[in-house]
Amino acid sequence: MERKLIPSKCPLCGGNVASGTTTFTVDLKTGLIVVRDVPALICAQCGEEWIENAVSIKLEMITDRARLQNTQLEVVLMV
Numbered sequence: 001m002e003r004k005l006i007p008s009k010c011p012l013c014g015g016n017v018a019s020g021t022t023t024f025t026v027d028l029k030t031g032l033i034v035v036r037d038v039p040a041l042i043c044a045q046c047g048e049e050w051i052e053n054a055v056s057i058k059l060e061m062i063t064d065r066a067r068l069q070n071t072q073l074e075v076v077l078m079v
């Protein structure tokens with residue numbers, strides 16, 4: 001798994017980065033995509049989030065599919 005883009009310390013504030021989950025939302029103009037429980041690394045200090053490559057590829061696939069289907073609102077659980 002590609003992890004080299006994920007910092008061990010926050011480059012913005014130097015805080016500790018811990019793994020957790022986040023909610024990813026995309027406004028498609030025609031609708032809104034909400035993906036819950038997206039695995040992410042989150043800075044404990046400033047709240048900056050990083051999503052791994054493998055995960056963001058999955059998010060792109062969800063977004064593309066929803067765009068093709070002209071979805072109004074799609075809530076997806078990811079884990």
Ligand SMILES: [Zn+2]
Binds near residue numbers: 010014046
């Ligand atoms: Zn930070």
